[in-house]
Amino acid sequence: MPDRRRADARRNYARILAVAEEEVAAHGADASLEQIARTTGVGSATVRRHFPTRRALLEAVSHKRIEALRVRAQDLTGAADSRGALLEWLGDVVAYCASARGLAAALVYDGVAPDPVHDNSCSAMLEEAGDPLLRRAVRDGAVATGVTVADLITLAVGIVLATEHHPDPTAAADRLFGLAVAGLAGQGPAAT
Structure with missing residues (x-):
């Protein structure tokens, strides 16, 4: 039985x-x-x-996309341009979050520890996947020290959540991500 x-x-x-x-x-x-x-x-x-929680449901629904982003980070790890590789991966995170409803909400840091039943949270998986890309970019002097993958994912999620009700959320999120990457120094949006 x-x-x-x-x-x-x-x-x-x-x-x-x-x-x-x-x-x-x-x-x-x-x-x-x-x-x-x-x-x-x-x-x-x-x-x-x-x-048991809405987050657990969103994480389960988002698992395949998170796994694809993890694999993508691995594929980019050996790229010659470490900054470009990191930005390409972050662009993929933004694009996935913008196109997959609920994924950004699964990544929001809310101060609550992950559900012990679902100990591999989406954010933790992404942080682990992006860490080698960020470490290499920092080592190459392409990204400032002190930046964390959690910072970058929070930025990506914030952009996606801010644009989710836009008529074309993917395009709006991509534009804002480009602005965030380029800064406001007149460089224009970075290619992502």
């Missing part, structure tokens, strides 16, 4: 996650947990058992 419940729990998790992906794509971080439960055909307690 315990094996059957585990199999049922796995099936429920997969169904809930599939529905949650659709709901988050349609409604962003404010997707209704109750609607997810209704559409899945389970009780809201079942949804909350699998995803």
Whole structure:
């Protein structure tokens, strides 16, 4: 009997996650947990058992994109231009967050420790992925010392959250990211 419940729990998790992906794509971080439960055909307690917090749900929905960003950081680690590699990766973070509703909300630093059930938070995964890129750029003198990957992700998330209701959020986020990278010294937006 315990094996059957585990199999049922796995099936429920997969169904809930599939529905949650659709709901988050349609409604962003404010997707209704109750609607997810209704559409899945389970009780809201079942949804909350699998995803005890909204952040846990958003992190699960965002996991594939975060993994793609982690792989992208690895691919860029050996690039000749360390600053360019870091900025290209950050541009990808901005683009992914702007195009994937709910991803920026999963990355927001809210001072709350990650849910112990979901100990590999999206932010922690991104920080770990981006760290080699940043360390190399700092070592090459291309980025100021004292800058952290958390700082850069916070900047990216802030840009995405500020533009999420823009008619073209991806273009607006990309423009603001370019301005942030170039600064206001008349250099114009950096190519990302």
